[in-house]
Amino acid sequence: MTTEQTIRSLDDPDLFVETPGTIYDAIPPLPPRTEREAEFYAMRDGEMLINLGPQHPSTHGVLRVVLKIDGERVVDLDPVLGYLHRGVEKICENGDWHHAISNCDPLEYIAAMFSEAMPVMVAEKLLDLEVPRRAEYIRVLAWELNRISSHALFVGWLALDLGGLTPVLYGFIERDEIVEMLAALTGQRLLFNYLRIGGVNGDLNHDFLSRLGDWMGNALKRIEDQQKLLNSNEIFVARTRGLGVVDRDMARRTLLSGPVLRATGIPYDVRRAHPYSVYPELEFTIPTREEGDSYARYLLHLDEIKQSIHIIDQVLHRMPDGPVMAKVPRLMRIPPGRAYVSIESPRGQYSAYGMSDGSDQPFRLRIHDPSFFNLQAVGLLMPGNLVADTMAIMASVDPIMGGIDK
């Protein structure tokens, strides 16, 4: 069946494309559903829509952004989310609390140790359970190692999106050593499934400790060596300094957290603001920067890596003896109630609001992912910049699509 039909081109309303009606037809454009959509898709002279993603070499996952560009300058943008939506929160309600741990793992897949802590900590809070101190120290150790591995990748990705081939591989050297270390501890390289309600899955073993010792020996020196490639590189600084400036007002308005917030000069870190685990006993500073641009965010990540190494040092010196699991039944019925927990993930405040109805399954587990809120800043920062800078801004905010689309 072929029928002649006319399809209006989105780019040029005067251009009509004559096509025979077959199954291969382009889908005719829908009428705009919201005012914002009508405003965005109304094209002025010389403007062009360009589809960034979901399959683009540098969108960090499956984020799709429709850019409206005039020449190379971004006029407006329309982010389209949901390509990685799996319904994690609903899946969590259908399994028991232990299943929720492994279901929450892939939310923040670069640093899974943080997202998997959410159901664990909610359940512990509802049970009013005291976690053994050794288990808490091991958790902090695993968290900080994972934070370093995530930040090392951030530095590499930022450079890769600016066209540098080498820093990403240097970043992966650090990440690979840490990931191998955590694999020795947990058995997995990416999605660890290590934390348990009431402790952790296993005690520190010889393989993990020997790898950790090898790595810690010259970690600080090696990271400082690798920074030399970028820190004073004229092109890198010219590309990132003054780019994507977040001011404090915008940071408060869009609920930013993590390095993006601290790069504006607000020293908000959940580890100090709302202490959890054994962080009050440890000594570390919260690095901040005043500029709020991509370069400040880059430098801040490096400072945080150094602070994390400092924390790991203290944890290894103070590691107490004792059990790594509290005495909890295998099949747990969590008392009814509501609990809110939040921790500091590499990307900001990772928090969860859990409800229990007294059964062994979560009634509701609402996850708050910092990447989603940090991504809002991207939408405010991109217009007015060049196409080339959109990548640098996105990389410097470092969103993880697993948690954004959930």
Place this chain on the structure above:
Amino acid sequence: MSIITRPWGRLTLAGKVVVPLVALLVLLTVLLLVGFASGALPLLLGLAGQAVGDNIDVVRFAGAATVLLLFTVPTAFVIILMEMKLIAFVNLRLGPNRQGPWGILSSTLHGFKVLAKEDFTPTGVDVPVFTLAPVVTYLGAVMTIMVIPFAPGLFGLDMNIALLYFFAVAGLGVIGLMMAGWSSFNKYSLLGGLRAAAGIISYEIPLILAVVGVVMLAGTMSLNQIVASQAGSFLDWYAFQQPLGLIIFFIAAAAETGRTPFDLNEADSEIVAGFATEYSGMRFGFFFFAEYVNLFIMSALTTTLFLGGWNAPLDAQPLLDLFNVTVSTALDPGALGMGLLFLVALGPPLLILLFTLPIWMLKSDWSFLKSLVVGFLLFNLLVMMLVGTWAYMTFPFVAGLFWFLAKTFTLVALFVIMRGTLPRVRMDQLMGFAWKWLISAALLNLLVTAAAIVVLRDPSMPWN
């Protein structure tokens, strides 16, 4: 004789190849016999020879173009392999190491892979322009090699406007990129093509202005004569008289060839693959090869203009005279008499054994056969080195080619290491750098050079 009496359809594949070949050979033999017997063939050959002799320039052009087309592909392979290995070392990786020893076959296999891929033309492209774009880019790159003097007497054409020809033909490449960007029916391609046009045309200006200083010093645009005027030690190279010119030329050449940090026209993290987004198969291969051929010719031109071309950095003769060493490279095998027979018969086996035995004795886990193979290879290496040294000292073009390629590939390696080290600049920074800094610096360089020439070469000055 059954193969001849069998009908064509029943022949095997080998038969279908062999039967026409035999028939062709029989026909050629008959024609040769008849031609020589009747005297027609010598007459025709003489006429053809005369035609070639009368149009020697055309023949030389055609021959040189063919040789260069054949020469560029292995050059590109070598540079691609070099890039893969060097960037791997910069990245602390191993690089390709599976195809052949140390992965030396990997770039060749990439070439075959590109040939074997589907040559796809997407819906909506402007087919003739889409098809011609890689050809234009590739030929624009290849045809510039014509004027580059590789060694004394080893060049395609010696024109008195060689530099002008070079820049005119090299400028054709950007038309190919624009054609690709425009015809691809893809917005990323369009952005890439326009970036290429804007960037490359902007950088042509400092590139050419930087060369004018050299032209003024040499007084000619013929590349052969520019090289000849740099003869002597390395202090006579124009790099020392035109240091600013060399730096400007090098930076502009990096932008001209679309190399990092100026590879905006195919910035993979921004506009996917730029103008080459919609290309596949060998059409993409042509773009890919053109990039590496461009890299080679820009390095070759830098060598020619600033680094003395095929001139050796130091003349060895004064050094040899100082120590009263006389090297005679005239080989007279007859002087050895019967010794020659012994040398040819016993030399190689003994030398191979000489290389083999220590390896066999020191490597306890190697079989004698394996040591023998390695010894044989080492012996061949020695012979090749000896023959190479002899050729270097006997034929000036071998020495010239050696120094030319050594300098050129050093520059290529520099470009490659730059790619492994630096991030990419932004479009506005790229243009600003060209128009604000490079052109000003090139004009300053020109002014200083002109003033220096006037002052230093003035006959009324006391130093003249």
